[in-house]
Amino acid sequence: MTDAASHYSTAVRIDSAGPPPRVTGVGLPLRFGVPLPRGRVTLPCKARLVSQRGEIVPVQLAPVTSWPDSSVRWMRVDAVIPIATEPLLPQMWQIEFEPSNGEMNRTASDTVSLDAGFSVHPNPDKHTVFDINKRSPPNHVCLSARVFVKTKNNSLRVGKSHLLRWHDSGPIRYEVVAEGTFPGVSGLMWRAALTIYPGLNGIHVKMTLRNTRRARHRGGLWDLGDPGSILLREFGLQLEVADPLKRLFWQAETSEDFHILEANAQVERLSRQNNSVKGLIWQILQASSGGENWRSFNHVNAHGVVTLPFRGYRIIMAGSELFGDRANPLCCAQTESFCYGLWVPYFWEEFPKRIDMTPKSATMAFLASSGDDLHELQGGEQKTYSAWLVLGDEGERGRDAVLAQLMALCCEPTALPEMATPVVELPTCLPTSASWRASQLAEFAEEAAFGPKGLLSGREEIDEYGWRHFGDVYASHEKLFYQGTLPFISHYNNQFDLLQGLILQRLLSGDPRWDQLIHPLARHVIDIDIYHTTRDRSTFNGALFWMTDHYLTAATATHRTFSRKNASHSGYGGGPSNEHNYTSGFALYYLLWGENDARDAVLSLANWVISMEDGRQTPFFLVDDGPTGLATATSSPDYHGPGRGSANSV
Known part of the structure; x- marks a missing residue:
């Protein structure tokens, strides 16, 4: 730790909550907080992360709380750690703070440019959560995202936004939040928090569905079947793609190798069966936990009945079905003009979830339809899901970059500061x-x-x-x-x-x-x-x-x-x-x-x-x-x- 006034450094431990990354040439996104002694760091300031090998990584800063003398008490730090060689986790880094005369972060604009030649336009209209444009040719919309629900009557309702707010903007990440409702579904609101990483060519999407009604809880009882609940079949995010799918690379579990599915052959098969080109090419559905007790009484509906359709997950493709227990799928779709990859964290843990791939769309059903039963969102209840979308060029290099970045994200990197000095927010009796x-x-x-x-x-x-x-x-x-x-x-x-x-x-x-x-x-x-x-x-x-x-x-x-x-x-x-x-x-x-x-x-x-x-x-x-x-x-x-x-x- 340094002694000079207005300069301060402390150790940060970077680790992995999941399996260590098996790829190189990609980045690990990190967000963590650092407690600071009183009077040591004031605004404006800048910082950097320094590895034990002398690597220097820029960071994005945001003060969270302050001391009475206006110095920073907790600082939020965002960074992307590059994986240049096979990583050995955990790693110890130093974060070094020093005074700065300039602005800490950049101001937001309507769009965010990605390093791979794309731009992200949040909420371009009332019914679109975000658009992805290719900068060449100019203003070519290659992907649009819309939030949707299917009501208990199986009626499709596309979300309509009412609010857009920029929260963070800087060299590492941008964060923007859109909120809205579903026409014709009283009391149901959605919220999309987009975190855009230009250097990763990635977007982290956090989707929340909330029933704003009150529960009636007659007699102080709070059971399912309450009049304040909302019944629905499905909630998710649909990606509409301008160019048709050529090839799909997928794996159901991270221990597998990637499988390759030629989309043209699938489209021809669907045509021979008199299906439209909008037909399903590939689907994975996690219907239950896949564990030994998958039909637990924990999963009863309002009638006290467990209606889960089968154990684990099912894949539909090429006219066949595959089954397994617990899926953590990654998929990368290759088109004529670009590639895009998807990963939905906690895919099996938060069942039912589903991913559908058609020639010109991808659907992430966060709350997937489950047989004939309905999902009941209780009064005042909400659920938040997350997903990653990674973009790349149309060629093999772009595809490999997308797949490598998805695999790196699966390691769930985490960082925490070493508590070198007493922290007010922690108990004083801690050993x-x-x-x-x-x-x-x-x-x-x-x-x-x-x-x-x-x-x-x-x-x-x-x-x-x-x-x-x-x-x-x-x-x-x-x-x-x-x-x-x-x-x-x-x-x-x-x-x-x-x-x-x-x-x-x-x-x-x-x-x-x-x-x-x-x-x-x-x-x-x-x-x-x-x-x-x-x-x-x-x-x-x-x-x-x-x-x-x-x-x-x-x-x-x-x-x-x-x-x-x-x-x-x-x-x-x-x-x-x-x-x-x-x-x-x-x-x-x-x-x-x-x-x-x-x-x-x-x-x-x-x-x-x-x-x-x-x-x-x-x-x-x-x-x-x-x-x-x-x-x-x-x-x-x-x-x-x-x-x-x-x-x-x-």
């Missing part, structure tokens, strides 16, 4: 990493997470997979006193601040395996466990749901605690309350990984506390509009002393 790794508590934590009865194994026991469940933790300890007749399903649902605990383990151990728990849990709690509506009572809007009720099965209440199946006495039921409100994990997640949705979760829960205490938002405001006391009560409305309620919400 050093060296002393922690040598302790018996570290052995216990290892067993609890990765052992035969640990958190990861619990996923398999009740099949904690699928779009709604993946990321949550099986509360196996609740099974000890269960006396019901239905299969036992219990969700920990961030009971206490599990996310914070996992992050602390990650920092102390330096082990990237903890990421397998951290990132899915954060995503699950943000999407499923927070009540994303403003249309209910002030004590519920934006709140965090409790865990599954103690020693009872979740039945059809999903992750919302109280089910009519468990209402054995009058007065049973309820809803979110101040005693179950955990934000420290979200705050750390935002600071360390720069995930804006985690910041928004903290703000949502903070606003919930303010609203529940505001007497003007109660039905009795004409009589008494003073503080309600709901934010400080614990166990009883009459007790406002030290306790879980005031500790968690005030």
Whole structure:
């Protein structure tokens, strides 16, 4: 660490949560946060990453929080680490800060140019999420993306945008967000966050689908089948391509070699069968988790029935079908004028998902149709998916570059700073990493997470997979006193601040395996466990749901605690309350990984506390509009002393 004022450096550990990359000549995108001592780094400033071999990599900076003297407290860093030779992970780098006289980042424009000769035009019209143009010939639109849903009546509705905002712009990445609705589908909104990496010729697409209605939760019961739910068959992103497909390179699992499918032969076959050229050339559908317990009671619908059609995934092509258990597909489509590649992270974990390839389109069905059953998005529930689109020239070199970049992205690179100085946001009693790794508590934590009865194994026991469940933790300890007749399903649902605990383990151990728990849990709690509506009572809007009720099965209440199946006495039921409100994990997640949705979760829960205490938002405001006391009560409305309620919400 340097001593000069206004100059500061600290170590950063770069690692991989997935298999190490097996390719070279590509880049690994990284986003991470760096805590800074008070008074050491002020704005404007610049920085760079320096490897142990002396390689220098530019970065993009954004201040996140500040000290009282206006110096930077946490800095968000974006970088692309080049893989020039076979990488050996983990690697230790230094990030070096120094003063700067210029602007930290560039200003945004309507389009973003990619290094391979393409430009990205976000939201060019109300019905298009983004266009991809080739700069030669000028203004040639080679690909357009549209978000869609299929309603319960199988009616196709294309999303219409109402808002476009640029968030980040700089040499490494650009981020722009579009939001909109689906005409004719009341209460359903979508959000597309596009992160564009010019140097990678890639776009990371994060798509969110939200039911903004309130749940009716009659009697304080939150089961599927509620009148506030929205039923639909499918949600996804369709890419319309100007040039017909020539050749498709694909693999269903990353352990496979790539297969080659000649599209012309497929089109001829479809023509002989009197199908149009819009016919399906290749499809992969992940219908269930593919695990031993794929038909778990965890996946019941509103009628208490599991309707998953088959185990694992199915591929349709060339008039034949192939089957397997767990797919993580990569595909690269080659046309006359360009190549494009697709990767959908958590493809099997967040089933059902599907990718369709036709001669002039590609469809990523994030929430794919599943037999005759419908998907039910509960009132105030949302789901976020992500996908990568990588572009290249039409020739072999462009195709190979696209495939190599996709394989590099699959390694899920991650970076975290070494905590060389005390960090205000961390507990002061934390041991050093060296002393922690040598302790018996570290052995216990290892067993609890990765052992035969640990958190990861619990996923398999009740099949904690699928779009709604993946990321949550099986509360196996609740099974000890269960006396019901239905299969036992219990969700920990961030009971206490599990996310914070996992992050602390990650920092102390330096082990990237903890990421397998951290990132899915954060995503699950943000999407499923927070009540994303403003249309209910002030004590519920934006709140965090409790865990599954103690020693009872979740039945059809999903992750919302109280089910009519468990209402054995009058007065049973309820809803979110101040005693179950955990934000420290979200705050750390935002600071360390720069995930804006985690910041928004903290703000949502903070606003919930303010609203529940505001007497003007109660039905009795004409009589008494003073503080309600709901934010400080614990166990009883009459007790406002030290306790879980005031500790968690005030």
